[in-house]
Amino acid sequence: MSVRSTRSDGxxxxxxxxxxxxxxxxxxxLLLGGxxxxxxxxxxxxxxxxGSLPSALLFVYAITxxxxxxxxxxA
Structure with missing residues (x-):
């Protein structure tokens, strides 16, 4: 189970x-390329x-x- 943390400033x-x-x-x-x-x-x-090339590289970095x-x- 994941727990979401909140900022301490209330x-x-x-x-x-x-x-x-x-x-x-x-x-x-991709948007910048467009x-x-x-x-x-x-x-x-x-x-x-x-524009899709840097986006694809960022995706590969994110999943690896x-x-x-x-x-x-x-326990």
């Missing part, structure tokens, strides 16, 4: 974990494709190097 908002940050960052390079392709003469498939690990629980 607001009650949950803290942001490393995994939440990785999920929030995934679409940013914006660049709209603002410059770069074709849409090229801009979005170039930054993957959650299983810790043993005491």
């Amino acid at each position: 607001i009650g908002l949950p803290t942001m974990s490393r995994y939440d940050l990785l999920l929030a960052l995934l679409p940013i390079p 914006v660049v392709s709209r603002l410059t003469p770069v074709p849409d498939p090229i801009g979005i494709g170039a 190097a930054a993957a959650p690990t299983v810790t043993e629980r005491s």
Whole structure:
């Protein structure tokens, strides 16, 4: 069972974990590629494709190097 921690200042908002940050960052390079392709003469498939490469690398990092690990629980 997972437990959600809250901030100590009494607001009650949950803290942001490393995994939440990785999920929030995934679409940013793709969106930037789309914006660049709209603002410059770069074709849409090229801009979005170039933006998807950093997003794909971030995804690979998230599922390999930054993957959650299983810790043993005491009985």
